[in-house]
Amino acid sequence: MDIPRGRYAGLSADERRNQRRERLREVALEVIAEEGIGGLKVRALCARAGLNDRYFYETYSHTDRLLYELVDEQLAEVVAAVMGVIAAAPADTRIRLRAVIEAGVTAIADHPARRRLAIDMQTTDELRRRRIELIDVVAQVMLDQGRELLGDAAVTGVHAALAARTVAHGGLEILIEWLRDELDIDRAQLIDFLVAMILTASEITTTVQREMATG
Secondary structure, three states, X not given: OOOOOOEEOOEEHHHHHHHHHHXXXXXXXXXXXXXXXXXXXXXXXXXXXXXXXXXXXXOOOOHHHHHHHHHHXXXXXXXXXXXXXXHHOOOOHHHHHHHHHHHHHHHHHOOHHHHHHHHOOOOOXXXXXXXXXXXHHHHHHXXXXXXXXXXXXXXXXXXXXXXXXXXXXXXXXXXXXXXXXXXXXOHHHHXXXXXXXXXXXXXXXXXXXXXXXXX
């Protein structure tokens, strides 16, 4: 059988390039899971992928480009998983909140590369920026869900926004400490705490509003 010009092993040049790119991405996630982002070295990645070093540079100018592409995709997948749970869960505050927390923790903790990426999110300026963007998303989701589930009873305004950011920051830090095995609690205890922390946020916000009004 004649192979069309420009094809090798039945694949076009673009198809082979895409295969190499996907292989590099797969290997990069494996390395991140095992060694953290510090293990992303061109020569090591290409050797593990069974590729010549030059093939790395046909797609990426630097390992940081590959890293941030993967980080953005993994964060998007986590957010999508959480939003899917929100859409499917009943309109009961406690039930929906627990389902969301369980989904978020599972999406990160049970995925080795995401687990390590969460731990390493403070190691570069770009990763810190993405961490803040994630906190922005989490805080906004909390505010939106509060309005949807509580209606007129939901606390709104600047104090609610500050409380949501405080909870988002604190919850992420607690999760990361747990991922590092720095907390002597199991997954169920972690989830119970995060649920309770978020449920009490509205009470804290009301207290803050009262104190600031009389201060």
